[in-house]
Amino acid sequence: xxxxxxxxxxxxxxxxxxxxxxxxxxxxxxxxxxxxxxxxxxxxxxxxxxxxxxxxxxxxxxxxxxxxxxxxxxxxxxxxxxxxxxxxxxxxxxxxxxxxxxxxxxxxxxxxxxxxxxxxxxxxxxxxxxxxxxxxxxxxxxxxxxxxxxxxxxxxxxxxxxxxxxxxxxxxxxxxxxxxxxxxxxxxxxxxxxxxxxxxxxxxxxxxxxxxxxxxxxxxxxxxxxxxxxxxxxxxxxxxxxxxxxxxxxxxxxxxxxxxxxxxxxxxxxxxxxxxxxxxxxxxxxxxxxxxxxxxxxxxxxxxxxxxxxxxxxxxxxxxxxxxxxxxxxxxxxxxxxxxxxxxxxxxxxxxxxxxxxxxxxxx
Numbered sequence: 001x002x003x004x005x006x007x008x009x010x011x012x013x014x015x016x017x018x019x020x021x022x023x024x025x026x027x028x029x030x031x032x033x034x035x036x037x038x039x040x041x042x043x044x045x046x047x048x049x050x051x052x053x054x055x056x057x058x059x060x061x062x063x064x065x066x067x068x069x070x071x072x073x074x075x076x077x078x079x080x081x082x083x084x085x086x087x088x089x090x091x092x093x094x095x096x097x098x099x100x101x102x103x104x105x106x107x108x109x110x111x112x113x114x115x116x117x118x119x120x121x122x123x124x125x126x127x128x129x130x131x132x133x134x135x136x137x138x139x140x141x142x143x144x145x146x147x148x149x150x151x152x153x154x155x156x157x158x159x160x161x162x163x164x165x166x167x168x169x170x171x172x173x174x175x176x177x178x179x180x181x182x183x184x185x186x187x188x189x190x191x192x193x194x195x196x197x198x199x200x201x202x203x204x205x206x207x208x209x210x211x212x213x214x215x216x217x218x219x220x221x222x223x224x225x226x227x228x229x230x231x232x233x234x235x236x237x238x239x240x241x242x243x244x245x246x247x248x249x250x251x252x253x254x255x256x257x258x259x260x261x262x263x264x265x266x267x268x269x270x271x272x273x274x275x276x277x278x279x280x281x282x283x284x285x286x287x288x289x290x291x292x293x294x295x296x297x298x299x300x301x302x303x304x305x306x307x308x309x310x311x312x313x314x315x316x317x318x319x320x321x322x323x324x325x326x327x328x329x330x331x332x333x334x335x336x337x338x339x340x341x342x343x344x345x346x347x348x349x350x351x352x353x354x355x356x357x358x359x360x361x362x363x364x
Contacts (some may be wrong), residue, residue, distance in 0.1 A: 008023075019106060020086055023065075025149035033061045034163075035181040041174040044144065052078040053169055058177060060152070066192040067152060082195065086110065086150060092199065101197045104205045106123065112156040115142055125163050127180050133158045140176060142167045222323070223342045231333045232321035238310040239295050243286065252331040253285045253361045255354065257309060258324045260292035263302040266328040266347035272351040273330075276310045276358075287359060289313035292327075330354065334361050 012311065022364050026299045036058040048054060052075040060069045062084075069082035083092040094103035115133040125145055130143035133156070144153070144160030163179040200208060206344035231254070235245045246254075257273060259266035277287045291298055297311055312318070322331060325344070332341035332354060341357045343350075 017175060018090065019110070020147045020151045022149050023152070025146055026358075028062075028064050028149060029184075031061060031063045031185055031187040032178050033059065033183045033184075033185055033187070036177050037060050037177050037180045038171060039178070041176075044172060045214050048172055049074055050067050051171075053172055055175070055177075061187060061191060062125075062148070062150065062152070063192075066148065066194055067150065080293065082154075083192075084152070092194070094197070096180045103199050104202055107162060107203055111157050113155045113157060115156050126179055128182070130163055131158075131160055135166075138166060144167070151364050177280050195285065223344065226323065226342045228337050231331075231337045231339050232318075234318055234321070236290075236312045236315070236318070238288075238312055239298055240310070242310055244286075244310065244312070249286055250337065251284070251335050253335060253358055255285060255287045255309075255358065256322070256333065257287075257289045258315070258319050258322070258329040258331075258333040259289060259327055261297050263327045269278070269306060269328055269346055269350055270307050274306060276351055276354055277306070278309045279355060280358060283362060285362070286310075288312065290318045292316050292319070331362070335364070 024151065037053040038057060038245070044054065048298070052073050054073050054075075056072045056074055057151045058069065058071050060067065062068065065085070065087050067082075067084040067086070071080035071082075073079070079096040081092075081094055081096060082102075084090075086108075089108045090105055091108050092105045094101070115135055117136060118132045120176065121132040123132055125143055128145050130145045133142040133144065134140075135142070141164065142156060142158060142162070143164040144158055144162055146160045148160060148161045151159065153159070154162060154165065155167075156165065157160070162177075162257075164177065166176045220242055228310040231246070232248045235243075237243050255276070273287075280287075287309040288360065289307060289311045291311055291313055292315065293301070293313060295313045296313060319329075321327075327344070328346065329344040330341070330350065331339060331343075334340045340361060343353070349352065
């Protein structure tokens, strides 16, 4: 009985090895880095290119045991990650977004997208001989190679290491990904480290997503409850020496922003907030930005980024007064010091939403 169990275990291991590694291929002496270009079938608008769905380029680094894929976009602080541990037969996928690095893992499994090998057909790409696959639904070719000794097939059921493949985005349409450069290098060991990532199983991720959804719903209710309330009083001085007292601003619309220098979504919305201030220049509107940072950090930040609001340093106590729990948070206070707008988190439509509210208050 023990011999049967051992034989079965050996058979399973051999199957997994042949599925994800190709023993006949020479071992990779160091590491390999492949750069891929992404070509969309149609011309995209500037707005579409600015979305985090747009893929600017893909870089894949790997050796005999590990593979790390990074997909870069034009969105500040947004980066997709795929990591494969061939020793554990496990795949991790996730995002590095706004400084938060998270991955969800599952066992490696073959892709389900049907492809058919074209017998006898070979194509040379970057001095690498490739097998050619086709999809029943597309005229484009999928190119793979077994030269690297490991399988990298993503959603496809093909064998080998993908050097050219296609995909389709719900909003941006079809695209083709093609390897443009292969580098043989020696990478630092920490390139293939998962340190710094929060890692969850699929089941844990479902529970986390559910809790996050409930938290956002609770936050939305909390923000809604603040509307109509009297804004807290404050007396502060901007980093430029301007004395600002809330009691002296009665009769004005007050636009308030809470931020800090390392907050990527805060930085991303700044051009829209600057445009908002310029829109109401000379009007009865005051624009204030309460930062968590000390003045020297803000001064260094402003050497690289433009922010036109009157900025107040070390304002955590003001944030607590306003019940701010996440950043950025934007608040609009009416002429009688009542809160009329309260929104947290980045919003791509922030300019239009706040402009509408300010104009409405100025007409009262």
